[in-house]
Amino acid sequence: MRIGVFICHCGENIGRTVDCPAVAEAAGRFPGVAYAVDNKYMCSDPGQNLVKNAIKEKNLDAVVVGSCSPHMHEKTFRKACSDAGLNPYLFEMANLREHCSWVHEDIVEATKKAIDLTRIAVEKVKRNVPLEPIRVPVTKRALVIGGGISGIQAALDIANAGFECVLVEKEPSIGGHMSQLSETFPTLDCSQCILTPRMVEVYQHPKIKLLTYSEVENVEGFIGNFKVTIRKKARSIDDTKCNGCGNCAQKCPIKKKAFSEFDEGLSFRSAIYVPFPQAVPNIPVIDRSVCTYYQTGKCQMCVKVCGREAIKFDQEDSFITEDVGSIVVATGYKLYTIDKKLDDSEIKGYGEYGYGKYKDVIDGLQFERIASASGPTSGEIQRPSDKKTPKKIVFIQCVGSRDESKGFSYCSKICCMYTAKHAMLYKHKVHDGEAYVFYMDIRAGGKGYDEFVRRAIEEDHVKYIRGRVSRIYEENGKYIVKGEDTLAGKSITIDADMVVLATAMIAQPNASKLAQTIGISYDKYGFYNEAHPKLRPVEVSTAGIFLAGACQSPKDIPESVSMASAAAAKSLVLFGSDVLEREPTVAHVNDSVCAGCFYCQKVCAYNAIEKKEIRDRHGNLIRTIAYVNSGLCQGCGTCNAVCPSKAVELIGFNDEQIYAEINAL
């Protein structure tokens, strides 16, 4: 063999602690090494040219560079090798910096170690084989899970770039929580007015395939090549015939049995219903649990009044499969409720705030519905219990957030802003009303946000009290709120007509189940984990899957929209190539050795082990063995570690190579 060894000083980084010339000199005497030099900066242009020239002039068939961590420059030197005509996998790096000069002080010892590290790398590279990157085709279609503002934004960006996008939404309509809001901070824009044009755009877009009232059942495959099974839940309506006239919902006799989910339980809906007038698509759904026909076989009023024969009682869930190249997860959030939830013997929820037994103690989304012009009270601020106008409203922030004991330790980010908004909306509508806000801190870090809160205090005279509330109880139709102002050191008790709790933003109830289906990781709260909190906020550790919006962590609308566009951009980067190149250092099964025990399959975190049938000439099954899907394999080596017969090995890191390294020491 003719191996070239290049030792880098890395300026003073390595050079100060390791005697690089000595290392190069020692390396020159290793068996198989044809050329060894040292250089100040190997990664620089001159440094790289040193490698390239040496390959050509000295006829090198393998290269070792002793420098920094492969994380830094493996790619750089591999490219230099391939530029010079040498297969880039006939290259190894000895980490003389992070593993040597940066962690030792004694020059003599460090140099000895550096020589050892170089020797190891040389022995390994002797056993390297040339490899070609694995090329997989890319399906240039995207799947977006979740049809709230984040999902809508991502879908539109992808579709407008010319690529097909499948948008799956579990509710009968897209729009998410944003469609429930009355006005948005800090501009006080009418939420639906800014949202519905986008919803319609999604519906009408030729490149968006909209699947509402549908859920993702199964995800298989890998980046560029996902196969997704989607369950289209039965609406009991033929959506090719329905024209959204609304007669069915109007005439449905079930008027007081089911609470409207869209109105957060503040109003009723019928059994056959459209969640809200601006729903997209404007096609109803039948709630079979309250529909008389499904319960008793009688009624069928909707059939009578439907002029298009669109009702299909016998409709069942159907399944479709979609091939996509990338997945954007935009499943959003839910609000924490203070109802008692017994989990083993732990009591969760807020008993001191009534555990949800007081009708006029409501949460933020319920207040949004009350304040909303399209809501159950047509935008008039009314108490749910007796419909009277409340003259004193108390808003309490941080209910369930920043709470180790009964809630979650994180801050839900948006509550300070929407509470100020609520208080302002209330004051704008009830001029002689009094609004109190109990807060711990004011988190208003966005553009125009702090000014917004100051406006509430200075112009709308919302009374801000710094302290938490200990207890709320009802007395003679009023709600006694016992709080404290820690700034003045005074106890503050208010007899409120209504109380609005800013409850925590939490993960969707089935967030963990969905994560397991897709194959992404989540934290202890159910929020999805980004690949790196600082530099890779929209990616996850599984390639080809991206995050957008509140499913990753609590955030407001502008942040969700930004993140959605970022996730879309990542998808478009993927779609920019026809093929995807992947590292060839993946696992490989030796067919003749594999016994088919499938221990490897049990430990593979990437579902990369498949079954392969070995058949004889007549097609009879001899045995079933393991097979590595090189598209999914991430090269972690766990299968190699557990295989009892050493049938599966990691290409580029096989046992022979590793033993050679150890023996070289």
Place this chain on the structure above:
Amino acid sequence: MQHNHNRVAALSDKIEKITSESPLLCYQCGKCSAGCPIRDYMDESPNQVVRLVQLGFDDEALKSSTIWLCAGCLTCSSRCPQNFDLAKFMDAMRSTALHEGIEISEIDTVKFHKVFLNQVKKHGKMFEFGLARDYKLTTQNFLQDVNVAPEMFIKGKIGLFPHEVKDKKGIKEIFDKTD
């Protein structure tokens, strides 16, 4: 006049040693004070006492009436969002104040506790008549409860003689060893 806030939070460390919980946990939300039944009688609110300790105003904190008026009802500890055991903190403040001979702001309360425990030390069980008698003697407040005392005697609710434990030696030993 001190221009530098160079106080060392010595008391905070002492309290942490006793309770195994750092006073730094408290983020001053005030929920404890909001729900404290005695709060309006106290000079500093409960959360303010913790704040004084956090900042190193040790003397002020130990001299507050707060720590003695605390009734040990546990409402604060059970509602604190940080799971900070404020009631235990108050216990530690009290024992520290007594231990360090700090000027006590609620003498009568301390006298009550001393008289109570003295009865237990002597008899092993709390002797109510002895408690009332000794409390009146130490506080010189002879007129208190004169209207209820006779009734209590007549109803036999207060005996003139203590019920005593047999193991008086054991009880005395406990008191001596924990002094």
Place this chain on the structure above:
Amino acid sequence: MKIGYYPGCSSSGTGKEYDISLRKVLNLLDVQLEELNDWSCCGATSAHATNHLLSVALPARNLIIAEDQKLSEVVAPCAACYNRLIVTQHELETNPQLEKETSELLGKSVRSGISIINIIELFVHIGKEKITEKKKNDLKGIKAACYYGCLLVRPFNITHFDDPEQPSSMEKIISATGAQAIDWNYKIECCGGAHSFAHKEIVVDLSRKIIDDARLHGADVIVVACPMCHSNLDMRQRAMKNHQEMPILYLSEFIGLSLGIEPKELGIGLHFISSDSLLEKVGSKE
């Protein structure tokens, strides 16, 4: 059914009727009490308020007695005694250093395993069906405000008994007597506790708020499960000005009435505030 009994210091004094009525009621419900041999004071508020080690040693001594008597379950009718015993047990289980110090002090180690229960838990164990079965006076028409006070329901992570904010266990027992347990706002608000001597005015103020709220919600009687609470709500009612009297009954007295035991035998006559208004509704006289 047999159970260990830790009477507490006030059982022979101001809380006499609590002990009397409890023994009578348990006798009728076939429960035998085995009193702890030579038990001593638990230290109540004064110990834990001034001396941590003392406040652990005093209850620990009684836990050792219970173990020596091979009792698996002990009921402490006084809420303060119950709280001190169960909290001490928990502290010793979770703090090895403290356990070592206490064992050295007492010359014996406290091994865990005893279940310390309060009076409500005792009646839950007995079962409301048994109360209904032995009921002689149906207390229908009586509106009872169940007062838990502070130390039965808190701290939840140690007592694990009923909801610390919206308890309902006493109400379920009361319903066995036929009476109606009303919903009210001061179930767990402090009565002032041990401030009865040194800060009578605090106790009078706090107790008054409790009684006023019970009355506001239509209560005929407040049912308590602690002699300190009883003393504060009953004896201190005398000091409340412009005040309409509200009878305060121990849970055992209330159940005793429904089991047909005469009020005099239950010790109800020993209260400061007359229970006549209540007893008329039951059909007996003090």
